Amino acid sequence: MTGFSADDLTCDRFLGGKIQLLQPRRGYRAGVDPVLLAAAIPARSGQRVLELGCGAGQGLLCLAARVGGIVLAGVELQSAYADLARRNGVENGVSLEIVTADLSGLPDEIRQQQFHHVMANPPYYRKGAHSSATDAGRATALGEETALEAWIETAARRLLPKGYLHMIQRADRLPDMLAGCDGRLGSIEVLPLAARIGRAPDLIILRARKEGRAPFRLHAPVILHTGTHHDRDEDHYRPEIAAILRSGAALDWPK
Template identity: 65%
Template sequence: MSGFADSDLTCNDFLGGRVRLYQPVKGYRAGVDPVLLAASVCASEGDSVLELGCGAGQGLLCLGARVAGLSLTGVELQAAYADLARRNGALNGQVVEVIEADLAALPAPLRQRQFSHVIANPPYYRAGGHSPSQDAGRRIALGEETPLAAWIEVAAKRLAPRGYLHMIQRADRLPDMLQACAGRLGALEVLPLAPRHGKDAELVILRARKGGRAAFRLHAPVILHEGARHERDGDSYTAKISAVLRQGAPLRWPQERP
């Protein structure tokens, strides 16, 4: 895939304008999922972060905007999106190392490194599980080509001892995620994300720790929208989620203190 021309891009605000991102007019465009993922990461100044499948850099840049002093590295398969992630890093004044590579065949120098955190927003749909997009960028971003278990295996290898994986996925993929963590990562926690009160969770965020031994925890769901149904134009996010999306607030896990 060749790079994007300026006429093929829009520039969009995230975190209330704290992050600005060039995104393709046609192709994969970031929604709230990578923002919620970045908000859930318990990173501190000086930590190193690797994102698998970083796209245009939205997850890394939102995390870097919330937590200063991080070392940010992204791996992206598609050359045009890798170039866009570098461009977005410069646009936001953040230093982001972007490596164009298949996560199943990482370059040797990267395989020698370990990170405090690995984050990932893998494709949601199993191969053959949805109608593929005609756009290559969207097709690769949304449709699984590398098995989900491989994402977790690579993440586990790249984590430093006691390092954390944070991954957002569809709720129906949770069994696959848990199975893939067995023997690789421990202290598993799941934060379900439900669209409204009384609705099943559609997404989950998994947190796992290399060398962790704590018991599995399934937390109460985080509710994204007010009300029992969509009743008006515009967003209806809860105050908690609005603070995450508009103000760059963290999405705290239940045991974490402000």
């Protein structure tokens, strides 16, 4: 995939302007999902974090805006997006180690490291399960080429003992996620994300721990918007969600 020209890009503000993100005008454009994923990770200063499929670097940058002193690395299959992630790191003053690679062929500089946290926002749709996007970058970002099990296996290999995987996915992919964790990761928690009260969750965040032994936990859904329906051209995020999206606050997991 060739790189993006200046005319191909927009510069978008995230976290109330804390992050300026260059991303393609057409193709895969980051939304709120990577922001919510980054907010869910309890990283601490001095820890190492790896993102699988980092795109233009939004998730890593959101995490860096909330937690200082962490070491950040990302793996991205599409070279044009990997280049954008590197550029976005420089533009935002955040040190990112970004490698262009497939999950099945990680380079030595990543395979020789282990991390306290791995985060991932894999393609949401099984291959052939959705209408293919006309843009190749968007099609790759949305349509699964590598099975979820392979994402989870790669994450488990890169985690330190007691390290955590956090993954955001469509709710209907939970069986695949649980199957991928089987024999690799434990202490699984699932946090559903529902648009409004009374709506079924569309997305979930899965947390799993290497060598974890705690029982499975399915938490009550996090509700994103106020009200029961969308009636005006406004987002109506609940205050705690607005704090995440606009100020970089953490997404607190239930105790």
